[in-house]
Amino acid sequence: MFNKDLIKKVFNNERRQVARAISIVEDYNSEASELLKQIYSNVGNAYRIGITGPPGAGKSTLTNQLTKLYRKEGKKVGIIAVDPTSPFTGGALLGDRIRMNEIGNDEGVFIRSMATRGSLGGLSKKAIDAADVLDAAGYDFVILETVGVGQSELDIVQAADTTIVVLVPESGDSVQAMKAGLMEIADFFVLNKSDRPGADQAIASLQTILMMKDHDEKSWMPGIIKTIASENKGTDEVFKEIERHKSFMKENNFFLSKREKQAISRIKEIVETKIKEKLWSESGEKSLNSTLEKVILGDLSPYHIAEEIINNFINKKNT
Amino acid sequence: MFNKDLIKKVFNNERRQVARAISIVEDYNSEASELLKQIYSNVGNAYRIGITGPPGAGKSTLTNQLTKLYRKEGKKVGIIAVDPTSPFTGGALLGDRIRMNEIGNDEGVFIRSMATRGSLGGLSKKAIDAADVLDAAGYDFVILETVGVGQSELDIVQAADTTIVVLVPESGDSVQAMKAGLMEIADFFVLNKSDRPGADQAIASLQTILMMKDHDEKSWMPGIIKTIASENKGTDEVFKEIERHKSFMKENNFFLSKREKQAISRIKEIVETKIKEKLWSESGEKSLNSTLEKVILGDLSPYHIAEEIINNFINKKNT
Numbered sequence: 001m002f003n004k005d006l007i008k009k010v011f012n013n014e015r016r017q018v019a020r021a022i023s024i025v026e027d028y029n030s031e032a033s034e035l036l037k038q039i040y041s042n043v044g045n046a047y048r049i050g051i052t053g054p055p056g057a058g059k060s061t062l063t064n065q066l067t068k069l070y071r072k073e074g075k076k077v078g079i080i081a082v083d084p085t086s087p088f089t090g091g092a093l094l095g096d097r098i099r100m101n102e103i104g105n106d107e108g109v110f111i112r113s114m115a116t117r118g119s120l121g122g123l124s125k126k127a128i129d130a131a132d133v134l135d136a137a138g139y140d141f142v143i144l145e146t147v148g149v150g151q152s153e154l155d156i157v158q159a160a161d162t163t164i165v166v167l168v169p170e171s172g173d174s175v176q177a178m179k180a181g182l183m184e185i186a187d188f189f190v191l192n193k194s195d196r197p198g199a200d201q202a203i204a205s206l207q208t209i210l211m212m213k214d215h216d217e218k219s220w221m222p223g224i225i226k227t228i229a230s231e232n233k234g235t236d237e238v239f240k241e242i243e244r245h246k247s248f249m250k251e252n253n254f255f256l257s258k259r260e261k262q263a264i265s266r267i268k269e270i271v272e273t274k275i276k277e278k279l280w281s282e283s284g285e286k287s288l289n290s291t292l293e294k295v296i297l298g299d300l301s302p303y304h305i306a307e308e309i310i311n312n313f314i315n316k317k318n319t
Numbered sequence: 320m321f322n323k324d325l326i327k328k329v330f331n332n333e334r335r336q337v338a339r340a341i342s343i344v345e346d347y348n349s350e351a352s353e354l355l356k357q358i359y360s361n362v363g364n365a366y367r368i369g370i371t372g373p374p375g376a377g378k379s380t381l382t383n384q385l386t387k388l389y390r391k392e393g394k395k396v397g398i399i400a401v402d403p404t405s406p407f408t409g410g411a412l413l414g415d416r417i418r419m420n421e422i423g424n425d426e427g428v429f430i431r432s433m434a435t436r437g438s439l440g441g442l443s444k445k446a447i448d449a450a451d452v453l454d455a456a457g458y459d460f461v462i463l464e465t466v467g468v469g470q471s472e473l474d475i476v477q478a479a480d481t482t483i484v485v486l487v488p489e490s491g492d493s494v495q496a497m498k499a500g501l502m503e504i505a506d507f508f509v510l511n512k513s514d515r516p517g518a519d520q521a522i523a524s525l526q527t528i529l530m531m532k533d534h535d536e537k538s539w540m541p542g543i544i545k546t547i548a549s550e551n552k553g554t555d556e557v558f559k560e561i562e563r564h565k566s567f568m569k570e571n572n573f574f575l576s577k578r579e580k581q582a583i584s585r586i587k588e589i590v591e592t593k594i595k596e597k598l599w600s601e602s603g604e605k606s607l608n609s610t611l612e613k614v615i616l617g618d619l620s621p622y623h624i625a626e627e628i629i630n631n632f633i634n635k636k637n638t
Contacts, residue, residue, distance in 0.1 A: 033622045040620030256615060263614045263621060267607060268599070270625035275594060275632075280587070288586060295582045296575065301359030302582060303352045306589035313594075 002031055007038045013076075013137040015110065022112055025129040028122065036129055039136035046078070046135035049242060050160030051145045052185075057166040058192040058229045063145050064102050065235040066242075067109055070141055076108045078134030082127050082146040082156060083115050110134060124155040125269060131159065155269075158185055159262055161255065162245045164238070166190045167206070169198035183209060186222050187245050190238055194226035220248055279313055287312055321350055326357045332395075332456040334429065341431055344448040347441065355448055358455040365397070365454035368561060369479030370464045371504075376485040377511040377548045382464050383421050384554040385561075386428055389460055395427040397453030401446050401465040401475060402434050429453060443474040444588055450478065474588075476504055478581055480574070481564045483557070485509045486525070488517035502528060505541050506564050509557055513545035539567055598632055606631050 002024060009017035021039070025032050049066075051059050060081065067077045103109045114127055131142045146156050157163045165186040191202055203224055210222060225241055227234030249255040287309050294300040321343060328336035340358070344351050368385075370378050379400065386396045422428045433446055450461045465475050476482045484505040510521055525543055544560055546553030568574040606628050613619040 033626075037620045037622045040622075041617060043620075044617045260611060260615055263611060264607060267614070267621045267624050267628070270621055271598065271628050272591075272595060274625060274629055275598065276591060279590065279594065288583060292579060292582060295586070296363075296579055298360060298363045301356045301362070302586045302589055303356045303359075305586050306593065307352075309586070309590050310593055 002035060006035070010039060010133065010137050011042055013139075015107075018110060018133060018137045019112070021133045022130045025133060026114065026126050028126060032129065036132060039132060042136040042138075043132045044135065046131070046139050046142045047162075047246065048131060048135075048160040049141060049143045050157030050163040050185075051143060051166060052147070052154075052157045052163070053166035053190075054168075055147050057168045058227075059145050059147075059166050061229040062164075062166060062190060062192065062227065062235065062238065063143050065229055065232055066143070066239060067103050069235065069239045071103075071106060071108055074108075075140040076110075076138065078110045078131070078137070078139035078142040079112065080127050080130050080134070080142065080144050081111070081113045082123060082144070083113070110137070110139060122273075124159075125273065127156050128159045128266065154185055155265075159266070161249065161258065162242050163187045164190055164242075166192050167202065168193045169196045169202045187220065188222045188241050189224045190227050190234075191224055192227050192229050194234070195228055199226065218252070220245065220254075279309075321354060325354070329358060329452065329456050330361055332458075334426075337429060337452060337456045338431070340452045341449045344452060345433065345445050347445060351448065355451060358451060361455040361457075362451045363454065365450070365458050365461045366481075366565065367450060367454075367479040368460060368462045369476030369482040369504075370462060370485060371466070371473075371476045371482070372485035372509075373487075374466050376487045377546075378464050378466075378485050380548040381483075381485060381509065381511065381546065381554065381557065382462050384548055384551055385462070385558060386422050388554065388558045390422075390425060390427055393427075394459040395429075395457060397429045397450070397456070397458035397461040398431065399446050399449050399453070399461065399463050400430070400432045401442060401463070402432070429456070429458060441592075443478075444592065446475050447478045447585065473504055474584075478585070480568065480577065481561050482506045483509055483561075485511050486521065487512045488515045488521045506539065507541045507560050508543045509546050509553075510543055511546045511548050513553070514547055518545065537571070539564065539573075598628075 002020075006017055006021060010021050021035060024035050051063055053059055063079060063081075067079065070077050104111060112130060114123060114130070127144060127146070131144060134142045144156050144160055163185050165188075167189060169191065189206060191199060191206075193199075203226075206224055210224075223241065225234055225237050227238060229235060246255075249258065288305065291300060291305050291308065295302055295305060321339075325336055325340060329340050340354060343354050370382055372378055382398060382400075386398065389396050423430060431449060433442060433449070446463060446465070450463060453461045463475050463479055482504050484507075486508060488510065508525060510518060510525075512518075522543055522545070529541060529543075542560065544553055544556050546557060548554060565574075568577065607624065610619060610624050610627065614621055614624060
């Protein structure tokens with residue numbers, strides 16, 4: 001088990017211990033649950049910003065610019081960059097290098113990259129747990145930055161208080177593919193690289209889709225902000241829009257109800273993960289293998305085997 | 320419960336009853352498990368082909384052309400088209416209309432579209448279950464066609480014996496985003512619309528990535544086939560490549576081991592789905608709601624609550 005001082009040192013924002021705590025959370029063993037329980041009394045003060053969008057949209061650049069704006073106001077910023085595609089694209093690494101030059105040496109900024117192949121479900125859980133660590137360490141803002149390609153990345157940004165979807169004029173295809181999911185999670189859109197051809201059409205088509213959304217006067221209406229993040233153009237507006245969304249959420253009591261919903265889905269995920277572990281580490285795996293041949297031969301359906309495994313799992317608890 | 324004749328009528332490939340059985344599977348209630356158990360004795364003969372790729376790559380067109388080739392050989396073809404984005408894009412509907420004109424009136428072809436917002440996990444399960452129904456009804460080939468944007472769609476095509484990834488020259492961005500997943504599932508690639516600019520570069524970059532894959536002389540090496548599906552160019556080669564892959568898998572005993580792996584992941588998914596239902600329909604949901612306030616106030620961590628719920632779930636079984 002981790003040293004008892006660790007929790008205290010995380011609360012004091014000692015960088016090496018914060019990094020260590022995140023590593024424990026990433027390894028995800030029995031220590032991780034214990035750590036997350038112990039830090040929880042200090043969790044809940046950080047404002048969480050989710051930034052997602054297709055690869056190459058400029059998410060890292062925008063994150064950097066926002067971070068600089070928060071730093072000007074004396075706020076501490078934690079960044080968790082999740083790139084499930086990075087084993088192939090090297091995306092996370094490249095982004096990190098740029099980041100390190102610009103903001104990486106600032107004591108008020110903590111940057112952590114997470115990348116993996118497969119097992120995305122686990123990754124979203126770990127990213128949200130890591131956000132808790134940074135929250136407990138006293139970072140005022142935690143930015144969760146992720147490539148928006150799958151359900152699990154959507155889960156990550158849904159754990160944010162304000163979610164920004166970054167698009168570029170030429171990402172029409174990606175929009176097409178992802179908009180079913182993205183429309184529902186975006187608190188507002190950023191059209192980055194907005195000096196490129198097609199920017200006006202991209203905005204027009206976004207607006208059309210936004211108008212299809214159900215809403216009344218009382219609900220928040222996602223807007224679209226044009227930026228050229230690499231030239232720091234429009235990033236002030238993004239900063240202000242985050243503030244505007246934050247105020248709106250708090251004034252209308254949406255803030256707590258959003259956090260409540262997030263807590264529910266998070267607890268459910270923890271429960272399901274732990275039940276799965278119990279299920280497959282013990283009798284389940286055995287009964288699966290012993291009956292597999294019958295499934296292949298067509299004697300027993302997967303549904304028969306599944307029932308058997310569930311019964312074994314429940315009966316085991318009676319002994 | 321469904322009429323007992325239903326199973327017999329499915330086995331006899333009576334179209335309306337096959338459609339009805341798929342609807343039962345789609346509704347996913349207690350009838351569905353029973354139905355799937357009862358048809359299983361007839362499942363396992365169909366060869367399953369997975370076709371995936373970005374929206375607009377021409378998957379439906381390729382599916383139609385392949386279907387016509389199989390029909391020429393007197394084979395019956397079932398098609399399950401899954402489009403999770405369709406509430407927005409109308410993709411599935413458009414594809415269906417084209418399909419209906421070309422092959423929809425053929426008695427040896429059965430077409431079913433599935434679309435949904437959210438809950439993709441459920442969708443992949445239903446699509447695989449529907450493939451079982453078509454298999455039991457005696458279709459020689461079942462084509463699972465899906466838009467490749469998330470983990471669950473990958474799950475669908477992984478349930479196939481041969482998986483084809485369809486790309487177009489201009490889908491460079493999508494490739495970038497998805498290749499981590501796609502590289503691992505493709506038995507071969509189809510570069511459709513290969514008369515468009517950028518085709519050669521697309522192939523070169525695919526080849527580069529393929530060369531990075533671990534392989535030895537004995538393993539299957541995914542190739543790339545150029546097509547213009549709308550002009551029926553290259554579809555013969557696709558047909559032959561499926562046959563070549565099928566023979567390779569059977570000769571090298573990979574066929575059964577692949578089906579074994581599929582059976583394992585399928586049984587696991589069924590078990591987990593059913594356990595989740597038990598978990599959240601009963602005491603779980605109650606204890607969640609009653610303790611939620613404490614999480615929001617920071618008194619109890621999500622991990623505390625999760626443990627409590629798991630204990631309740633297990634103890635309930637002792638009574």
